[in-house]
Amino acid sequence: MAHYDLSIIGSGSGNSLITPFWDDKRVVLADKGSGGMGAFGGTCLNVGCIPTKMFVRPAALARGPEEAARLNVTQETTDVDWPAMRDRIFSRIDSISTGGRRYREGLDHVDLVAEKVTLTGDFSQAPFAFVAESGVRAEADRMVIAAGSRPVLPQVPGIDLPGVHTSDTVMRIEERPEKILIIGGGYIACEFAGVFSAFGTEVLQINRSRGLMNALDADIASAFSAEAEQNWTVRYERTVTSITEQGQGLRVELVTSDGRVEDHDVDLVLVAIGRTPNTDLVGAAEVGLDVHSDGRLAVDEYQRVLMQGDPVEGLYALGDISSPAMLKHVANQEARVVAHNLEHPDTIRPSRHEAIPAAVFSFPEIAQVGLTEAQAEEAVGAENLTTKIQNYGDTAYGWAMEDSHGIFKVIADRRSGQILGAHVLGHQASNLIQPVIQAMSFGQDAYTAARGQYWIHPALMEVTENALLGLEVPIPEDAPL
Numbered sequence: 001m002a003h004y005d006l007s008i009i010g011s012g013s014g015n016s017l018i019t020p021f022w023d024d025k026r027v028v029l030a031d032k033g034s035g036g037m038g039a040f041g042g043t044c045l046n047v048g049c050i051p052t053k054m055f056v057r058p059a060a061l062a063r064g065p066e067e068a069a070r071l072n073v074t075q076e077t078t079d080v081d082w083p084a085m086r087d088r089i090f091s092r093i094d095s096i097s098t099g100g101r102r103y104r105e106g107l108d109h110v111d112l113v114a115e116k117v118t119l120t121g122d123f124s125q126a127p128f129a130f131v132a133e134s135g136v137r138a139e140a141d142r143m144v145i146a147a148g149s150r151p152v153l154p155q156v157p158g159i160d161l162p163g164v165h166t167s168d169t170v171m172r173i174e175e176r177p178e179k180i181l182i183i184g185g186g187y188i189a190c191e192f193a194g195v196f197s198a199f200g201t202e203v204l205q206i207n208r209s210r211g212l213m214n215a216l217d218a219d220i221a222s223a224f225s226a227e228a229e230q231n232w233t234v235r236y237e238r239t240v241t242s243i244t245e246q247g248q249g250l251r252v253e254l255v256t257s258d259g260r261v262e263d264h265d266v267d268l269v270l271v272a273i274g275r276t277p278n279t280d281l282v283g284a285a286e287v288g289l290d291v292h293s294d295g296r297l298a299v300d301e302y303q304r305v306l307m308q309g310d311p312v313e314g315l316y317a318l319g320d321i322s323s324p325a326m327l328k329h330v331a332n333q334e335a336r337v338v339a340h341n342l343e344h345p346d347t348i349r350p351s352r353h354e355a356i357p358a359a360v361f362s363f364p365e366i367a368q369v370g371l372t373e374a375q376a377e378e379a380v381g382a383e384n385l386t387t388k389i390q391n392y393g394d395t396a397y398g399w400a401m402e403d404s405h406g407i408f409k410v411i412a413d414r415r416s417g418q419i420l421g422a423h424v425l426g427h428q429a430s431n432l433i434q435p436v437i438q439a440m441s442f443g444q445d446a447y448t449a450a451r452g453q454y455w456i457h458p459a460l461m462e463v464t465e466n467a468l469l470g471l472e473v474p475i476p477e478d479a480p481l
């Protein structure tokens, strides 16, 4: 069996661990490949954040005429050239993925194993071994499990029909569908509903529960659901029971929560009902590693993998396989921590999981950081909270946009001015929220964050400033004016 200094499973965020520190050491990197193409480089690059957002931008342009009409400009979207758009997006992505793989293959000190691998042997101490499907075995003094997550599929008849897609395959389809049924009410379902509806596809989105994006702050979830219901067809409290071929398309049978059965004929079905960590694919439980009830590999704050509650020296995990937040910026931060801890075993550092922001690039866009109002009530008591909802439409740039739906909600502890959370729905939400993420990360109180800096007038960012200024928080005596 080949012996290495470092073994990494997963070429997504795991790929960034191969720093110059390892130049004079031996590294093995295993990856079975992402999506239908078996691509190198993980989810974000090949089938996740990056290609989805490359579709979100043209979708925003396709919606241009709606906004233009509000502002007395007549525009028309005359064509959306799906094949050309798809090829432009993936020619860029595929060349980065291929280039990344070739670069790794060209390094003398790195061996690539382009196969599914499974953990094997004793994992209570180094060396840690894996075995590939071909039988290739490798062991290493240190190992990082960065094997990510995969889409969950409902176990219904017809789920394996060619017209049924997940985010892994839907972005590479030949033609834009005329009619699509999207199952799920979370991030992926809402982002694709926003994209396909903008391109003129008839979208029917179904969710098992009532409302969309239900994990978010209740004000944002209900405002988003109301907007989505205006922009495409949304049906709640429905579950898929079967999918069958019908002519060139698919017939989807649904059952409602009160037992009624519905049939819908569509060209394509997109399943987006959550993602599960790949702990089972690597066989983590089989070698005795701790796995949470939701399937995540258990790690401590230093990203060390746990076995019977104790960290295993030299064995780390990061990203979707172990993280409470399946987000690329979180996986990247954890990868920086693991890289440091591998290189400096005597001064290991913890991961930072406070003030984790997220955005949903749907229509409208959503961004959030910190606690929802319900969580904040639970944490400090409703009587200690102050909340402000700032309408975009009540700021100068909001007037310029004739905006009628944008809201910026911020929640703070009224005793200290500590910001507890922010929740934004509307144009550029993912950018407008950043000053609040910064204030929370650096421990700035709401008033200082608002008044301690200039805000360019009359930029849209005044929404953020006004939200912070609307909180009832103490104003320090020497506060900036």
Ligand SMILES: Cc1cc2nc3c(=O)[nH]c(=O)nc-3n(C[C@H](O)[C@H](O)[C@H](O)COP(=O)(O)OP(=O)(O)OC[C@H]3O[C@@H](n4cnc5c(N)ncnc54)[C@H](O)[C@@H]3O)c2cc1C
Pocket (backbone or CB within 6 Å): 009, 010, 011, 012, 013, 014, 030, 031, 032, 033, 034, 041, 042, 043, 044, 045, 047, 048, 049, 050, 052, 053, 115, 116, 117, 118, 146, 147, 148, 149, 167, 188, 278, 281, 282, 318, 319, 320, 321, 325, 326, 327, 328, 329, 330, 331
């Ligand atoms: C459609 C979509 C859109 C998204 N958009 C965003 C976004 O806008 N912003 C954001 O922050 N996050 C987004 N995410 C989430 C983000 O992509 C993930 O959180 C992130 O990519 C996880 O990185 P990772 O390194 O943990 O795993 P991955 O990048 O998935 O890497 C894991 C790798 O391990 C390989 N692997 C798994 N099991 C084995 C095995 N047994 N043997 C060998 N190889 C194996 C896989 O093939 C994969 O290449 C999105 C996700 C999806 C699906």
Ligand SMILES: NC(=O)c1ccc[n+]([C@@H]2O[C@H](COP(=O)([O-])OP(=O)(O)OC[C@H]3O[C@@H](n4cnc5c(N)ncnc54)[C@H](O)[C@@H]3O)[C@@H](O)[C@H]2O)c1
Pocket (backbone or CB within 6 Å): 154, 183, 184, 185, 186, 187, 188, 189, 191, 206, 207, 208, 209, 213, 214, 238, 239, 240, 272, 273, 274, 275, 325, 326, 327, 358, 359, 360, 361
């Ligand atoms: N912009 C981003 O940051 C971004 C984008 C995409 C994905 N992601 C990450 O990927 C994760 C997975 O995304 P996702 O959208 O698949 O999951 P999700 O957890 O966000 O949403 C799953 C949705 O499916 C619904 N659902 C579950 N089972 C169902 C069933 N049987 N029938 C109908 N509906 C059902 C749930 O009610 C929920 O609305 C996200 O949680 C997020 O961490 C992030």
